[in-house]
Amino acid sequence: MDQSASMDVDSISTPRVSRFQETSRYTPIYSTPQSFSSDLFVPSIINSSIASLGTSLNDGIYFINDIIQKYAEVYENARSQEDITAVPKTYEQMCDEYSKTLREESSGMFNSDSRGYRIWEAERNTWNVLKLLSQYRFTPIKNIDEARKPFQTDGQLLCELLATNKDFAEAWIVRQWLWKIAPEFVTVETNPEYRSFTKNSILLNLKKRNSEEYKYLDPDGAHRTRRALDSLDQEHEKELARSIFEYLRRGQVDDAMDISNKNGHFWRTASMSGIVLYNEKVDDDIITTIGNINRHIWRATCYHCANQESLYIYDRAIYGVLSGDYENILPVCRTWEDQVWAYYHSLIECQQDEYFSKHVRHMGVNDDDDLPINTKVIPPNEIFEIVESKRIDRDLDIERFHIIQKLIILNDSKELVKRLKEELVDKRLSREDETAYVHFLRLATHLILYLRDLMLPTPDKESDHIIRLYTELLIEYRQNKLIALYASKLPRDISIEIYASFLKDVTASYTERHKLFKLAEQYGLNVIAIARETFELIFKEIESADKHGAVFDVRIIALKELINPIEIIQIRALEWLTFNKEQHREALKLGNTLCRRFLASGKMNVAGKIIMEIKNSKSPLSHIRYEKLEDDEIDTVYVEHQNYYNMIEYYNQYEIWWKTWKSKPKKINSKEMSDWNKSIKEATSSLDTLFHKFLESYVFDFIKETNNMMTDEDEIRIRELERVMDIYIPNAVLRHHKALYETREIIPTNLEKSFNLANTVVEENSDLSMHFVRSKKLQALLMALRDSYLEILKKNPKDISNVLYDEQKFN
Numbered sequence: 001m002d003q004s005a006s007m008d009v010d011s012i013s014t015p016r017v018s019r020f021q022e023t024s025r026y027t028p029i030y031s032t033p034q035s036f037s038s039d040l041f042v043p044s045i046i047n048s049s050i051a052s053l054g055t056s057l058n059d060g061i062y063f064i065n066d067i068i069q070k071y072a073e074v075y076e077n078a079r080s081q082e083d084i085t086a087v088p089k090t091y092e093q094m095c096d097e098y099s100k101t102l103r104e105e106s107s108g109m110f111n112s113d114s115r116g117y118r119i120w121e122a123e124r125n126t127w128n129v130l131k132l133l134s135q136y137r138f139t140p141i142k143n144i145d146e147a148r149k150p151f152q153t154d155g156q157l158l159c160e161l162l163a164t165n166k167d168f169a170e171a172w173i174v175r176q177w178l179w180k181i182a183p184e185f186v187t188v189e190t191n192p193e194y195r196s197f198t199k200n201s202i203l204l205n206l207k208k209r210n211s212e213e214y215k216y217l218d219p220d221g222a223h224r225t226r227r228a229l230d231s232l233d234q235e236h237e238k239e240l241a242r243s244i245f246e247y248l249r250r251g252q253v254d255d256a257m258d259i260s261n262k263n264g265h266f267w268r269t270a271s272m273s274g275i276v277l278y279n280e281k282v283d284d285d286i287i288t289t290i291g292n293i294n295r296h297i298w299r300a301t302c303y304h305c306a307n308q309e310s311l312y313i314y315d316r317a318i319y320g321v322l323s324g325d326y327e328n329i330l331p332v333c334r335t336w337e338d339q340v341w342a343y344y345h346s347l348i349e350c351q352q353d354e355y356f357s358k359h360v361r362h363m364g365v366n367d368d369d370d371l372p373i374n375t376k377v378i379p380p381n382e383i384f385e386i387v388e389s390k391r392i393d394r395d396l397d398i399e400r401f402h403i404i405q406k407l408i409i410l411n412d413s414k415e416l417v418k419r420l421k422e423e424l425v426d427k428r429l430s431r432e433d434e435t436a437y438v439h440f441l442r443l444a445t446h447l448i449l450y451l452r453d454l455m456l457p458t459p460d461k462e463s464d465h466i467i468r469l470y471t472e473l474l475i476e477y478r479q480n481k482l483i484a485l486y487a488s489k490l491p492r493d494i495s496i497e498i499y500a501s502f503l504k505d506v507t508a509s510y511t512e513r514h515k516l517f518k519l520a521e522q523y524g525l526n527v528i529a530i531a532r533e534t535f536e537l538i539f540k541e542i543e544s545a546d547k548h549g550a551v552f553d554v555r556i557i558a559l560k561e562l563i564n565p566i567e568i569i570q571i572r573a574l575e576w577l578t579f580n581k582e583q584h585r586e587a588l589k590l591g592n593t594l595c596r597r598f599l600a601s602g603k604m605n606v607a608g609k610i611i612m613e614i615k616n617s618k619s620p621l622s623h624i625r626y627e628k629l630e631d632d633e634i635d636t637v638y639v640e641h642q643n644y645y646n647m648i649e650y651y652n653q654y655e656i657w658w659k660t661w662k663s664k665p666k667k668i669n670s671k672e673m674s675d676w677n678k679s680i681k682e683a684t685s686s687l688d689t690l691f692h693k694f695l696e697s698y699v700f701d702f703i704k705e706t707n708n709m710m711t712d713e714d715e716i717r718i719r720e721l722e723r724v725m726d727i728y729i730p731n732a733v734l735r736h737h738k739a740l741y742e743t744r745e746i747i748p749t750n751l752e753k754s755f756n757l758a759n760t761v762v763e764e765n766s767d768l769s770m771h772f773v774r775s776k777k778l779q780a781l782l783m784a785l786r787d788s789y790l791e792i793l794k795k796n797p798k799d800i801s802n803v804l805y806d807e808q809k810f811n
Contacts, residue, residue, distance in 0.1 A: 064438055064477065065477055065479065067098070067442070068442065068474065068477065068479055068482065069479065069482065070094060071091070071094075071442060071446060072479075072482045072485060072486075074087065074090045074091060074094065075087065075446060075449060075485075076485060078090050084134055084135065084138045084454070085131040085132075085134055085135045087446075087450055087453075088127040088128075088130045088131040088134065088450065089127075089131050091123075091127040091446065092124050092127040092128050092131060095120050095121070095123045095124035095127060096124050098117075098120045099117045099120035099121045099124060100117075102116040102117035102120060103117040115397065115435070116435070118395075118397065118398060119397055119398075119401075119435075119436070119439055122397070122398050122401035123401065123439070123443055125177075125181045125401070125405065126401055126404050126405055126408070126443070126447075128177060128180065128181065129174070129177045129405055129408055129409065130408050130447075130450070132173050132176070132177055133170065133173060133174075133408060133409065133411070134454065136169060136170065136173055137170075137411070138454070141163070141166075152359065153277070153278050153279045153280055153289070153291075154277040154278045154279065154291065154295060154356055155277045155278065155279030155280070155291070156279070156280075157355060157356055157359060158277060158352060161351075161352065161355045165351075165355075167380075168348070168351055168352075170409075170411075171344055171347055171348055171351075171380065172348060174340075174344050174380075174409055175251075175341065175344045175345055175348055176251070178337055178340060178341035178344065179249075179250050179251035179252075179341075180250075181337060182246075182249055182250045182337065182338075182341075185243075185246045187243045187246070187247075187259060188236065188239040188240045188242070188243040188259065188263070189236075189239075190259075190262045190263060191236055191263055191264070192262060192263065192264055193264060194217075194263075194264030194265070195217055195229060195230075195233045195237075195264075196233070197229075197230035197231075197232040197233045198217065198229045198230040198233045199217060201230050202217075219265075219267040219268075223310060223311070236263075237312075238312060238314065240259070240260070240263055240265065241312055241314035241315050241318060242314045242332075243256075243259055244256045244259060244260060244268065244272075244314075244318055245314050245317050245318050245321070245332060247259065248318060248321045248322075249321070249338065249341065253272065253275060256272060257269045257272055257273070260272070271302075271322075272318075272322065273292075274292045274295060274298035274299075274302075274322070275292070275295075275298075275322055276290065276291040276292055276295075277291045277292070277295065278290070278291040278292055278293045278295060279291050296353060296356070296357070298322075299322070299323050299324070299349070299353065299373065300323070300372070300373055302319045302322040302323035303319070303323035303324075303325050303373045303375070305319040305323075306319035306320040306322075306323055306325050306328040307325075307328065313331055313332055314332055316328045316331075317329050317331065317332045320342075321345065323349070323373065323375075324345060324346045324348070324349025324350055324353075324373075324375060325346065325373070325375050326342045326343050326345070326346035326375065326378075327375070329342040329345070329346075330342055336387060336391065336398075336399075336402050339387045339390070340383065340384070340387055343378055343383040343386070343387070344380075344383065346375055346377075346378075347377060347378065347379075347380075347383070349375075350373075350375055350377045351377065353373075354377075380409065380410060381410060384406045384409075384410070397436055400423055400429070400440060403419050404416060404419075404420070404443075404447070407419065413451050413456040413457055413458055414457050414458065414459055416447070416451075417448060417451075417458045417459050417462045417463050417466075418459060418462055420444040420447070420448070420462070420466055421462040421465060421466060423440060423444075424437075424440065424441055424444060424466055424469060425462070425465050425466065425469070438473065441466070441469055441470050441473060442470065444466050444470075445466055445467055445469075445470040445486070448463045448466060448467060449467070449489060452489075460491075464490055464491060464494060467486060467489050467490055468490060468494060468498060470486060471483060471486045471487050471490070471498055472498065474486060475498075475501075475502045480502075480506070480516060481519065483499065483502055483516075483519075484499065484516070484519040484520045484522070484523045484525060485519075485523055487499045487502075487520075487523070487525060488523035488524055488525055492526060495525055495526070495530075496525070496526055496529045496530050496533055497533065499520055499525060499530050500530050500531075500533035500534040500536075500537055501537065503516060503517075503530065503534040503576060504534055504537045504538055504573075507569065507572075510575060510620045513575065513576070514579055517531070517576070517579045518579075527579070527580060528580055528582060528583055531576040531577050531579065531580065531583060532577070532583070532586070534573065534576045535573045535574065535576055535577055535590055538569065538570055538573035539570070539573060539590070539593070539594070539597075551723060551726045551727055551774060551775045551776075552775050552776040552777070554600075554601065554602040554727050555602050556602050556604050556727065556728070556731060557602055557603050557604055557605045557606075558604070558605060558655060559604060559605050559608045559648070559651060559652050559655060560605070560655060561605045562605075563605055563606055563609055567598075567603070567606045570594065570606075571594070571606065571609060571610055571613065574587055574590060574591055574594065574610070574621055574624070575620045575621065577590065577624070578620050578621065578623040578624055581623075584623060584624045585624075585637060587621075587623075587624040588614075588624045588625075588637055588638070588641055589637045591610055591614060591621070591624065591641065592637065592640045592641050592644065593717075594607075594610055595607040595610055595611065595641075595644045596717070596720040596721060596724055597720070598610075599644075599724045599727070599728065600720055600723045600724055600727070602727065604648070604651060604728075607644065607648065608648045608651075608652065611641075611644055611645050611648045612648075614641075615645070639697075640721075642697065643697040643698065646690070646693050646694045646697045647694050647697075647728055647732075649690055649693075649694070650687070650690040650691055650693070650694040650732060651728075651732070653683070653686055653687045653690050654687060654732075654735050654736075654739065656683055657680075657683040657684060657687045657739055660676075660679050660680050660683045661680060661683075661739075661742065663676065664676055664680075677746055680743060680746060681743075681746060681747060684739055684740070684743050684746075684747060684750065687736065687739055688736070688739075688740070688753070691732065691736045694732060695729070695732075695760065695768070698725065698729070698768075722774075725771050726771045726774045726775045727775065729768055729771045730768075730771050730772045730775045730777035730780075730781070731777070733757055733760070733761060733768070733772075733781065734777065734780055734781060734784060736757065737754050737757055737781075737784045737785075737788070738784070740753045740754035740757075741754045741784070741787060741788060741791075744791065751788060751791055751792060751795070752792065754784075754785075754788040755785060755788035755789060755792060757785070758781075758785055761781070
């Protein structure tokens with residue numbers, strides 16, 4: 001190895017670095033007492049301002065909706081970037097902004113609720129560790145092909161270890177992460193005069209006592225002589241030891257040394273300076289050495305000091321950090337993060353020293369020197385088992401995040417998804433606790449989506465269930481523009497079901513609903529199947545024909561009667577099938593089905609509304625108008641639709657006729673009577689034309705025109721059509737008889753027409769009589785024909801041959 005090359009440890013981004021760095025971009029960890037900036041130990045995060053929160057954090061649902069929208073925006077925009085850490089990096093920044101804002105709001109005089117910002121901080125930490133480990137795990141490892149040099153410094157060996165040992169590098173990253181997320185603390189108040197209170201006490205008593213008794217102000221004096229310092233000095237040194245430990249806990253060795261110097265404890269600075277790795281430094285082509293060449297001896301000494309029971313607990317913890325002895329660090333650990341850090345720090349120190357000892361050492365003690373450090377190396381999976389068994393902070397909110405962080409560190413995506421499912425699907429986390437539930441569900445969903453983007457194994461059933469829960473939550477919170485995005489991440493059948501279920505209850509304008517349809521199309525959802533399912537869900541709310549009771553009990557609702565809101569929604573369901581041209585014929589077919597169902601229950605007004613909407617060029621349903629097929633092929637869907645149109649047209653004309661008939665003037669010889677006679681003749685003539693058009697449309701039996709086997713759907717359709725004809729054909733015949741019979745004086749030929757309706761009913765090619773039998777309207781028809789019969793006899797008693805002939809045929 002070229003000894004002029006600087007050996008660096010990339011402690012800012014990823015430890016996967018080459019052993020050969022042409023330029024000194026990074027400062028080695030623990031490299032020099034003059035360079036202990038905290039930036040060396042904590043990955044730098046680029047600060048970017050998040051858009052204004054827009055709403056107060058106390059606005060409840062509005063704040064939740066704002067967060068939901070921002071997360072969707074980040075996922076949609078950042079996932080396509082080449083940087084694998086782009087998504088978790090942005091999520092982390094958002095969480096940091098929210099946690100800071102909530103911390104400020106919760107710090108007010110009348111607001112002491114800290115739950116909100118603690119949850120946001122926990123999520124921020126989760127995205128941070130995922131970002132760091134993803135960056136490392138998905139960065140190609142550079143090969144190290146050169147032969148080992150006979151002489152290597154500790155710094156060079158560490159770079160080699162980081163570049164070749166994946167587990168060690170990941171542990172290094174985890175420790176950096178644990179350094180970064182440690183909370184702020186209040187450091188000791190500076191007292192630059194060393195043990196000033198004890199010194200002043202000695203000076204006051206020099207004349208009274210033997211001064212030799214008080215010569216114990218050296219750093220080890222109190223411990224050596226077992227003489228107590230002044231109580232104020234004791235308290236200050238305890239606080240100083242605690243502050244030094246807290247700095248070391250955060251990887252801030254430079255700050256630990258600085259606080260020692262400021263308080264006159266230079267010996268503490270000297271004892272900590274041994275942590276610097278022996279390395280080479282190049283300055284103006286001059287190679288110099290830095291660091292502790294006998295670091296293993298220094299570490300063993302620190303280990304011995306850490307196990308001195310007479311020392312203060314934080315002093316022992318400091319030496320535990322310096323030597324990597326977790327046993328003496330754990331007593332001062334207050335949180336889950338502290339404990340995990342203690343074990344990981346020990347793991348790194350032990351593996352690092354073990355690696356150094358396997359290779360040729362530089363100058364130092366002989367190999368046979370006895371330097372015992374009885375610290376057991378504990379692998380990561382066991383670390384978390386131990387920490388969880390000794391958990392000291394039982395915050396259930398934060399504990400859920402610790403589970404996620406643990407499994408991210410252990411790189412177990414399958415178990416991670418299963419644990420998320422246990423919390424959300426198995427109801428360990430109550431839906432009633434909306435704050436925690438919504439927060440955790442959102443996090444779980446975006447974690448799963450990110451893991452899927454990384455092509456990591458995620459159990460399909462559990463993953464889909466969680467994403468579905470989140471999509472349903474978006475529906476509940478009316479985040480209409482986001483539903484298609486998340487539904488597209490579900491399997492085809494589930495995405496169809498959930499999006500159709502959402503669209504079913506949307507009552508916005510046609511334009512707005514079209515936008516939702518286009519969103520589904522944009523995200524690759526099966527829009528044709530969704531539109532069909534949406535209609536079916538609404539359609540199921542209409543009772544089948546079999547549940548409408550007997551035919552003869554049905555009351556036909558007049559076309560002019562108002563339609564209730566539910567029926568309007570059912571009609572508008574057809575509009576979902578108009579957005580795609582490929583579904584227009586299907587829409588017409590389903591429109592026929594709707595007409596049959598409504599007509600079967602007597603709701604002629606609703607069926608009429610459907611028919612008129614299709615005919616109205618300004619209606620969305622006009623898109624499904626019939627288009628002529630090639631070669632004049634008969635389309636049964638169109639034929640059925642035309643039949644309903646003819647029926648509605650006749651009944652509508654009858655209502656016009658009836659209204660005209662009821663408006664007959666009282667004065668016989670008047671202009672009003674003359675105008676009325678003209679109007680009633682026109683209305684009756686038009687009614688007669690539409691009547692025959694209506695009946696002729698049923699002469700061709702399009703239901704049974706094919707010899708193919710009928711499906712269950714065909715059989716249902718036949719039963720419904722028969723019911724519709726049983727209701728409306730007899731009723732139409734009786735109404736038409738009334739119109740003809742009542743106008744016999746105005747239009748004399750109508751009397752004979754009224755009686756000849758019998759021929760229409762019994763004609764062999766139509767045989768409409770069965771509908772009168774099933775509807776129990778035959779008696780009513782006979783009575784109507786009897787009136788016509790008697791009236792004919794009354795007017796011309798001698799000419800009865802034709803009447804008798806017709807009567808004989810009918811019987």
